[in-house]
Amino acid sequence: MSAVPATLTEDELRRLKAPARRERWFGLASYFSPLLLLLLWEVSSQLNLIDRRFFPAPSAIAETAWRMVLSFELFDHIGATLRRVGVGYAMGAVPGIVMGLILGLSRPTRRLLGPIFSALYPVPKIAILPLILLIFGVGDASKFVVIAIGVFFLMLYNTMSGVMQTPQIYMDVAKNAGASRFQTFRRIAFPAALPSIFTGLKLAAGSSYIIIAAAEFLGARSGVGFFIWASWQTFAVSRMFVGIVVISAMGYLTILALEALERRFVPWAKH
Amino acid sequence: MAPALKLVSPAPIEAARPAIEVAHLTKAFYDSEGDRVTLAVSDVSFSVAPGEFVCIVGPSGCGKTTVLRILADLEQKLSGTVALHSATPPAMVFQEASVLPWLTVAENIAFPLSLKGVSRAEQDKRVAELLALTGLTDFAKARPHQLSGGMKQRVSVARALVDDRDILLMDEPFGALDEQTRLTLQQELLRIWETTGKTVVFITHSVDEALTLADRVLVMSPRPGTLVADLKVPFERPRDVVEMRRDKCFWDLTYEVWHLLASPARA
Numbered sequence: 001m002s003a004v005p006a007t008l009t010e011d012e013l014r015r016l017k018a019p020a021r022r023e024r025w026f027g028l029a030s031y032f033s034p035l036l037l038l039l040l041w042e043v044s045s046q047l048n049l050i051d052r053r054f055f056p057a058p059s060a061i062a063e064t065a066w067r068m069v070l071s072f073e074l075f076d077h078i079g080a081t082l083r084r085v086g087v088g089y090a091m092g093a094v095p096g097i098v099m100g101l102i103l104g105l106s107r108p109t110r111r112l113l114g115p116i117f118s119a120l121y122p123v124p125k126i127a128i129l130p131l132i133l134l135i136f137g138v139g140d141a142s143k144f145v146v147i148a149i150g151v152f153f154l155m156l157y158n159t160m161s162g163v164m165q166t167p168q169i170y171m172d173v174a175k176n177a178g179a180s181r182f183q184t185f186r187r188i189a190f191p192a193a194l195p196s197i198f199t200g201l202k203l204a205a206g207s208s209y210i211i212i213a214a215a216e217f218l219g220a221r222s223g224v225g226f227f228i229w230a231s232w233q234t235f236a237v238s239r240m241f242v243g244i245v246v247i248s249a250m251g252y253l254t255i256l257a258l259e260a261l262e263r264r265f266v267p268w269a270k271h
Numbered sequence: 272m273a274p275a276l277k278l279v280s281p282a283p284i285e286a287a288r289p290a291i292e293v294a295h296l297t298k299a300f301y302d303s304e305g306d307r308v309t310l311a312v313s314d315v316s317f318s319v320a321p322g323e324f325v326c327i328v329g330p331s332g333c334g335k336t337t338v339l340r341i342l343a344d345l346e347q348k349l350s351g352t353v354a355l356h357s358a359t360p361p362a363m364v365f366q367e368a369s370v371l372p373w374l375t376v377a378e379n380i381a382f383p384l385s386l387k388g389v390s391r392a393e394q395d396k397r398v399a400e401l402l403a404l405t406g407l408t409d410f411a412k413a414r415p416h417q418l419s420g421g422m423k424q425r426v427s428v429a430r431a432l433v434d435d436r437d438i439l440l441m442d443e444p445f446g447a448l449d450e451q452t453r454l455t456l457q458q459e460l461l462r463i464w465e466t467t468g469k470t471v472v473f474i475t476h477s478v479d480e481a482l483t484l485a486d487r488v489l490v491m492s493p494r495p496g497t498l499v500a501d502l503k504v505p506f507e508r509p510r511d512v513v514e515m516r517r518d519k520c521f522w523d524l525t526y527e528v529w530h531l532l533a534s535p536a537r538a
């Protein structure tokens with residue numbers, strides 16, 4: 001009630017503020033709409049409206065999850081998946097960013113190496129998993145490599161387009177200020193590409209979890225993907241759902257963490 | 272690098288050696304897709320004395336920015352000669368918002384110094400001087416997106432001055448600003464120029480701005496850009512950007528330049 005000009009009547013103020021109030025209400029309601037779906041699922045399952053063998057009630061899934069938390073069974077799988085995603089992600093992201101910066105800045109390199117990457121990019125990463133298993137074995141190394149390959153391409157293309165979209169004027173500023181090639185690279189191209197790099201990092205995180213789930217289905221003895229697959233094989237549907245929820249939550253939390261990093265390191269992006 | 276601000280009055284004009292000599296400069300662009308050649312600048316010759324303030328005025332697309340970019344070595348000439356007699360490369364103040372969005376105001380101003388490995392203490396001292404000179408002291412830690420257009424151009428000017436180069440090239444720096452802000456910045460630029468004694472080449476499409484600032488006004492014709500006139504602006508220094516408009520001579524010159532711009536063939 002601080003800044004109310006005396007010239008507006010009560011009615012005018014009410015009408016002025018009505019849209020904002022409605023907006024707040026919808027904002028609040030949007031938090032609850034997924035819960036509504038969960039509630040609908042619970043009720044349908046309890047009333048046998050849907051097949052409980054395929055869709056056990058959320059309460060039953062939660063109960064299974066709780067038992068698994070108490071027995072520490074799931075944590076080893078989560079640890080295994082996180083390690084594979086973490087190492088593979090780093091192995092792909094760092095060279096992807098560096099290569100993207102080089103290709104973005106250097107037209108000759110882009111002309112020369114661009115077609116190679118364009119030719120390799122469309123190969124589905126899961127399609128080459130057998131090849132990678134053949135070369136690197138069924139241990140963690142093959143998971144690192146398949147994730148690294150997927151992440152590499154996403155980082156390469158996002159970083160490259162970020163550099164190429166850098167306004168020419170920033171390059172001119174650098175040149176006029178006397179920047180060397182390496183200084184232009186580090187002081188201009190990299191920060192200018194940072195918003196795109198973060199877009200790439202988020203996309204890559206999502207696709208890392210897709211790849212790891214598939215890779216663990218096929219060639220692993222641990223990990224959340226393996227857990228989902230093993231549950232399917234024993235027809236433990238509740239456990240399977242727990243695995244699905246867990247890996248989804250892992251992906252979601254990873255993206256949240258990346259968004260926090262983005263706000264910290266790219267505070268200018270939204271302006 | 273980075274000596275303190277030179278506090279001298281504009282250097283006496285040496286007849287012998289100009290700071291900038293441009294002779295028969297020609298620049299064309301080639302569009303390979305349409306197989307089309309565009310002549311941007313044709314046979315332009317002029318020179319600028321040390322410490323002189325020269326404005327190049329002409330319609331949009333007449334190649335005046337191209338001339339400046341060639342002087343700054345941001346563009347290659349096709350033929351002709353360009354000679355800069357200066358101990359330092361020229362500093363450029365750009366047309367659009369050229370302030371780097373990921374750096375603070377102070378970091379933007381320090382940018383040229385930071386590339387040269389000048390010590391932090393030295394950088395801070397020099398940046399503080401320029402913040403004061405351009406009236407940005409209270410905004411040192413602000414980010415560009417928090418600044419108005421006028422503030423951003425102050426940052427560009429400060430950055431161009433920070434490593435104290437002899438020649439200042441300004442490419443319509445105030446073109447996007449409102450009239451009032453523009454007038455304020457013109458007055459400040461004159462004050463800075465009078466205290467630093469730099470050689471300035473200033474591009475503008477505004478006749479008014481050219482006459483307000485310059486010792487000499489070079490008038491360019493529409494594309495292909497050629498020089499159609501070289502006018503001396505006789506107003507005394509220091510100038511007051513508002514008061515000088517009371518002088519009838521200001522309006523006579525305005526008329527003369529408009530006359531040239533409206534009918535380049537007659538010149």
